[in-house]
Amino acid sequence: MQEFTGDELSSRKAEFLKYIHMQGNVVKTTEIAAHFSVAPSTATKALGEIAKAGYIEHTPYHGVKMTTLGTDYARFLIRRHRIVALVLSRYGLEPDEACREAKKIEQCISRDLTNRMCMSLGHPMMSGCGEIEHDHCCCCPAGDRQG
Numbered sequence: 001m002q003e004f005t006g007d008e009l010s011s012r013k014a015e016f017l018k019y020i021h022m023q024g025n026v027v028k029t030t031e032i033a034a035h036f037s038v039a040p041s042t043a044t045k046a047l048g049e050i051a052k053a054g055y056i057e058h059t060p061y062h063g064v065k066m067t068t069l070g071t072d073y074a075r076f077l078i079r080r081h082r083i084v085a086l087v088l089s090r091y092g093l094e095p096d097e098a099c100r101e102a103k104k105i106e107q108c109i110s111r112d113l114t115n116r117m118c119m120s121l122g123h124p125m126m127s128g129c130g131e132i133e134h135d136h137c138c139c140c141p142a143g144d145r146q147g
Contacts, residue, residue, distance in 0.1 A: 002069065004076045004111060011107040012036075013050050014077050016043075020056060021066055021074030028063040079133050080114045081106050086127035087117055095128025102129075 009017060019035060020027050033043035044060075051058040055070030066074065085102035089095055109117075118124070124132055 002072060004073055006077070006080060006107065006109065006111060006114075008073065009050065009053065009055070011103075013046055014107065015103070016046055017050060017055055017070060017074050018077050018081070020064055021071060021078070026063040026065045032064075075133055076111070077106075078130075080109055080111075082127040082129045082132045083114055083117050083121070083124075084109055085129045086121060086124060086132070089128050090121075098127075099129050 006014075016032060016036070019032065023031075029043050029047060030040055032047070033040040036043065047056065047058045047064055050056050050070075051064070054067060055073055056064045056066055058064045081099075081102050084106045085095070085098040088098035088101050093101060118132075118134075123134060125134075126132060
């Protein structure tokens, strides 16, 4: 698995990639545009740039699907988001509030800091946003994970 820093895409494009990954299969450009409340032309331009970076395959008028590289990167982004949200929830934020706040700051959190937060939390398996994956995670020995 490639070592991602989290800076490979802008925060908006990273959100697009996470959304596409969570939807699975082929996602139509109009669906993405509607979800993010942007014009279809804006979504098309961003998707073209994400495709050029190798994270998705974009077929105009049909939609997009993840590449293996895109899937790996999306999994990293989702893991980072969920760990940041969990940290915020430990400071009294409700799960939905922690999720919203995590979206605002997660782009500033490095892979190393994400792994350190994960370790300090005892390698948690769940956050208010969902399951935290630890596959291919350098900081999470299988025996150390919380159930």
